[in-house]
């Protein structure tokens with residue numbers, strides 16, 4: 026059997042290690058790991074020597090098995106390429122049975138039996154679906170985020186998947202762009218923490234384990250900054266902005282040991298990401314020392330032709346491989362052109378060898394050469410998917426992800442004996458609730474709807490009067506009457522409103538961020554009944570909610586909250602859990618303010634609300650500069666008070682720690698969690714500096730009337746920025762420190778760095 030041959034190769038590589046490694050020495054751990062590396066290198070060298078040029082090119086080829094369609098083209102010939110040994114990986118296949126079938130062909134029918142990688146978009150869960158990534162980020166709970174990714178890896182790996190196209194770490198500040206739903210929002214510091222947590226969750230500490238999978242930092246780079254918020258559109262920015270805002274989460278992923286990167290669709294400063302040597306070689310490999318492999322996004326090499334960067338496929342292939350791309354997703358360009366490009370001297374053999382080897386190395390680290398079927402076990406698949414403890418974790422993450430935006434007169438939590446009118450297009454929804462990029466999430470109705478969640482929690486639906494009222498996105502108002510009737514019979518109205526899962530995510534940019542269809546009109550009709558009004562939002566991005574903010578007594582941002590979403594929403598509605606989420610992205614008053622984010626610059630004419638008569642300020646004539654809800658904003662059923670912001674000194678040298686502490690008190694009647702946020706402002710710089718930058722946060726649980734000291738330690742490294750000469754370092758001068766409950770509501774202090 027072909028695989029025996031590879032096994033022999035492995036054995037030959039290990040033999041010298043078995044005879045010479047002296048485990049009695051003091052540094053045997055280091056010796057052991059360096060010997061392991063030697064074995065790996067010996068094996069890869071030997072395998073590469075055995076491979077033909079075609080077989081090496083075959084490793085750089087990735088095609089979709091078409092079980093999901095995640096891009097504009099499909100190529101059914103992938104099985105032919107597979108049998109010819111011209112396929113390194115398959116994606117969009119997700120069952121142990123299916124993977125086994127294809128792995129068997131790779132291992133037993135090709136000349137060398139090199140196993141396949143199986144990739145899939147396991148973004149926020151595999152079968153058990155967690156809140157969308159933007160919702161997970163709103164939990165500000167890195168342990169929970171890591172745990173959610175770990176569970177996703179457990180489930181995905183049980184179905185034969187050994188590579189996820191996640192985490193998406195694109196910073197995004199424009200909610201017109203539908204893919205804000207997939208990331209961690211607008212802030213660099215939060216984005217960095219989330220990137221680390223998710224890479225760790227997917228990859229664990231040992232890739233060769235059957236339940237750890239390759240992660241993939243995407244979309245490299247700056248895909249979240251398309252002009253006008255239109256997906257795939259042009260991205261153009263200074264290198265300073267790129268390095269300050271968009272690259273740090275990618276660098277964090279490298280530092281966390283991410284195995285793969287995915288190039289973005291967009292051009293960056295005139296060069297498409299898949300042909301961008303500055304990004305893929307100069308920064309990623311040479312500056313950051315990335316040792317994994319780079320896969321393109323879906324046919325993005327082919328798309329360098331419409332970009333106007335390549336005259337034909339061959340040139341696109343030449344540009345991509347020479348820029349640093351190692352694997353071609355769905356394009357077939359490496360498959361069709363690399364041999365010719367080598368023959369014409371346009372691509373070096375070394376470059377092709379390096380690309381193939383980087384992929385073989387990841388297969389080695391996954392343990393696929395020892396056991397190509399390691400991730401393929403139908404029994405484990407059956408036992409692993411949708412475990413009760415995974416569903417419980419999904420419910421817990423969903424609870425922690427939701428953000429209480431308004432709660433006038435403490436309307437929430439509701440008492441269980443109140444009669445509620447449950448109204449809205451998403452009130453009984455158990456399909457949209459798992460959101461976009463929901464992998465193998467079940468969209469046939471097994472997710473928990475809000476109706477079910479409340480019914481389960483109350484133990485009956487006798488206190489629920491349900492009326493749909495309208496659809497998500499059409500102009501039919503014929504069911505308004507029935508909804509108004511329901512409202513009139515109730516003590517309180519709970520409306521569940523929002524987007525369909527296709528209205529955020531890829532290729533889902535919107536210029537109008539209001540609630541779609543006639544949802545606002547329905548709210549207006551219900552408001553006329555004068556009943557207390559709660560609005561629950563299910564959406565993948567910030568919406569423009571000025572009207573809703575005016576008329577509702579309470580608003581809960583629930584995002585698409587996943588398989589257990591309805592249960593989690595019920596938990597918050599009735600106070601089983603006290604909301605603790607904080608916005609990871611600014612909610613604008615209207616689309617005209619976009620892009621709007623907290624860490625903006627001051628400008629030379631900052632608007633001063635105290636002097637509104639003075640015309641010449643940086644402001645709008647028709648709307649306030651402030652957002653509707655700022656970054657870091659989120660209420661609780663209890664109240665928290667911040668007092669005594671104290672620094673250990675007033676002046677610091679560059680090598681001293683800056684110790685900051687504040688007293689946090691729970692002054693309300695509920696126990697609850699608060700995300701204490703630390704911001705810093707560098708008042709003067711050799712380039713202008715933002716008004717605030719998040720430099721730390723801590724999620725603290727306090728019982729009612731408890732107090733606690735919360736401390737942060739930062740140093741001059743945390744104050745570094747890209748100077749006028751692009752050096753990355755802090756500059757002496759005056760700084761302000763802010764600590765508070767969101768980016769607007771803070772205590773302030775200051776210090777000098779000298």
Ligand code: GLC
Pocket residue numbers: 095096146190243322323531
């Ligand atoms: C899509 C997405 C990318 C995804 C890939 C594979 O177009 O841009 O995020 O991982 O194709 O499905």
